[in-house]
Amino acid sequence: SDTIYGSDPTEWWTLNSLDYVIDGVECTGAEQSLQECSFSLPSSCSTPARVACTGAEECAGNYANFYFPTFAIPILVVLGVGVLITARVIWVVRKKRRNRR
Structure with missing residues (x-):
């Protein structure tokens, strides 16, 4: 299952006050830094930051993986x-x- 870090864009209480310089970031897991992942320039800075960890054992084992229901x-x-x-x-x-x- 996917694990979401940051704010959920479907929730009304999401706070979005920062501009983003990258969008659609995709990493394989072999990268040494976020800058090595593929990404695109944002078409809009109106969506909040969100990271989903999928398909790796590390996703389930990370202490920060939790979902706080609204x-x-x-x-x-x-x-x-x-x-x-x-x-x-x-x-x-x-x-x-x-x-x-």
Whole structure:
């Protein structure tokens, strides 16, 4: 299976703020640097950076190979806000209890 590094161009939350000088990069795996891979000049600088590792054992074994599903982002935001609100409520309740004494 393919492993995607960088941003997924199909997702709405992708941030694209840089211009790219190469496009359609294809490597065989024998290259010593990215500059040795075949590439073309970009027709548009509007797509985000993305690298897919395919067909090699190294793709599956690399610690950086992961996919963070987009549905998890709003869940994590809601959980984070919930933790902050809970901490604030606890702080206010404790402060009120101290003031009563």
